[in-house]
Amino acid sequence: MAEREIVPDRDADRTAFVGRLHEVAEVRRLLPGTRLLTLTGAGGVGKTRLARQAASTLRTWFPAGVQIVDLAAVRDVRLLETSVAAALGLRDTCGRSLPALVDHLADKRLLLVLDNCEHLLPECAELAARLLSGAPRLRVLATSRQALGVGGEQVLVVPPLAVPAPGAAVPDIAHSDAVRLFAERAAQARPGFTVDEATAPALARLCRRLDGLPLAIELAAARLRTTPLEELADELDRRFDLLARPDNGAPPRHRALYMTMDWSFGLCTPGERRLWTRLAVFPGEMDLETAEAVCSGDGIEPEDVLDLVSGLVDKSILISVRGAGRSRYRMLESIRAYGRELLAHDDEPALFRRYLDHYRWLAERNRIDQLVPDQFDRYRAVLTEIPNLRLALDLCMRPPGDPSGLRIAVSLWSAWLLAGALSEGRHWLERSLGLLSPTDDDRLMALWVDVLFAAYQHDLEAAERRADECAVTAKGCGDEAAGAFCLQARGIAALARGDTGDGFALLRDARARHRARGDLDAVAVNLHFAASFGVAAHSPEEGAALGEEFLALAEDHHAQIFKAYALITLGYAAWWQEDPGLAWARMCRAATLLIEIGDSWGLSQCLEVLAWAACAQGDHDRAARLLGSAGRLWRAFDIPPLGLQTFTRSHRDCEARARRELGDREFTAAYASGAKLSLDGAVAYAISI
DSSP, X not given: OBOOOSSOOTTTTTSOOOSOHHHXXXXXXXXXXXXXXXXXXXXXXXXXHHHHHHHHHSGGGOTTOEEEEEOTTOOOGGGHHHHHHHHTTOBBSSSOHHHHHHHHHTTOOOEEEEEOOGGGHHHHHHHHHHHHHHOTTOEEEEEOSSOOOOTTOEEEXXXXXXXOOTTOXXXXXXXXXXXXXXXXXXXXXXXXXXXXXXXXXXXXXXXXXXXXXXXXXXXXXXXXXXXXXXXXXXXXXXXXXHSOOOOTTOOHHHHXXXXXXXXXXXXXXXXXXXXXXXXXXXXXXXEHHHHHHHHOSSSOOGGGHHHHHHHXXXXXXXXXXXXXXXXXXXXXXXXXXXXXXXXXXXXXXXXXXXHHHHHHHHHHHTOSSSOOTTHHHXXXXXXXXXXXXXXXXXXXXXXXXXXXXXXXXXXXXXXXXXXXBHHHHHHHHHHHGGGSOTTOHHHHHHHHHHHHHHXXXXXXXXXXXXXXXXXXXXXXXXXXXXXXXXXXXHHHHHHHTTOHHHHHHHHHHHHHHHHHTTOHHXXXXXXXXXXXXXXXXXXXXXXXXXXXXXXXXXXHTTOXXXXXXXXXXXXXXXXXXXXXXXXXXXXXXXXXXXXXXXXXXXXXXXXXXXXXXXXXTTOHHHHHHHHHHHHHHHTTBSSOOTTGGGGHHHHHHHHHHHHHHHOHHHHHHHHHHHHTSOHHHXXXXXXXX
């Protein structure tokens, strides 16, 4: 899995953080005395921004860093642990997400920020309790509308921003946090806006009316693009007085936020309102193309979506996020919840159908198990869309079920494997498998992938069971493609149980059938597994021959991910064939490719073998540093995938020789230095010769 900042708030630096000096100081005061500090408060009060700002001031307290995990888009409780593990950069290879999390955090002085816990409150409470129990140096900072209820938890209620008192003087109004926030955001909507004698009274009245709620203030400030300040304050007064919503016992600040969104909704054009409610179904970001594909129709023309999106950005309903050369858009959770509530019931079926059709197309369009030159771009596209793909999969699981879910799950299998998200992949595959008939072609593909995932997680009983199901399904399908993938599944299952002779024979037979059908994509996938297993557990010479065939196929089609993994296999083969120079060259080439997508799994293998090769060539300081870099990555993984146990001896020999040549003190220093390198820094150092 790519090493990265954990769910970064890409918009945090685009607007100034205003006020909250007392609350930030309170977080800093309370956190040393508690293992779990939860920030609670009304929706829109600014818990997330406060948590992130406070965390940014605490980085020096935590040598292992501050990691922020946004849980807003995690809707399936069964994916909570795997989602947190993935966000922390852990590769899930054996289906033990929570133990792997505990092991990873056990010795780390780290601050884990769990943001937006309220919709998974019991599960977040249990997760936090177990992590804190197993990791004594860990601190957790959570945000939730309710306390988690964990023993020893400290709760800090986040209040609204301070508002000016009635009759306050202009300097006091100008220094009020609520007014400062309004003025800062207003200056973006209307450049040159200032707080002075003319504007201060209306600003004070407006901020008091909004109860100092940051989200309500930001929505109101956006209206200055089209409405003068006095009119804005008068309009809010009228709306709050005449359109007060029954509060059902809710505190005034809850009503203030809701009525501000009511007011903002009312000031939108009919098209903007309709688009707001439709975009609210997206749990993650979306781009313009996606908004056009999913949200147009039934009153919205595709060519109008750009103008409607621009209008919602101007009104601060949508946040524009610039990245990878194009804009993407997202909603704050409170705004999304409001829009989702107003989505017309008769609008849902067609909207969800378009949503499913789009994400099935996106998953199929971005398969990375194909010999294509844009494998890197496809992988990045899938990672970006994971929250939205999860919703598509979940929609397919709802009665009566939709076969699109299985097609999406199968299309994503290689991305899940590359990212190390095997438990999530199996979760969706196995839920989807109950939706199709036993003779369905899609079912057969799902079964063979499930065999592969179970084998990688050392769940040999499940792998064998699914391989048997695959055989029955293939017999029912009665075509060559089904037979070839059935043989492939059985071959993987055989290799997993250690039967290399039968396993390689089955993979060889499957490969011949794939080739006879002209399915070069399937041939390439087969060669990857056959070559990898061959080098690791069978014959380096035979594995190298298969690896060369795999590399040639990848190079002919400019398939960069396949090329990188072919080079890794050939690097291992060269090492076992006692050619450290060739092993070094091949692993450097692979690392240069994989750093493009930050694939820490592939790069950990490159760095490991580069350490062995450096040691064999007498560069013991470099070997120690590379062992440190690789070791830091290995610690983020659980059990290595099939066959890697055979590499233990080379690792131990390398470490022992480097330690003996350098001495304990120098080796330890070099190892620690390597462990501190970032992923980019480690690769740059590794290939710097």
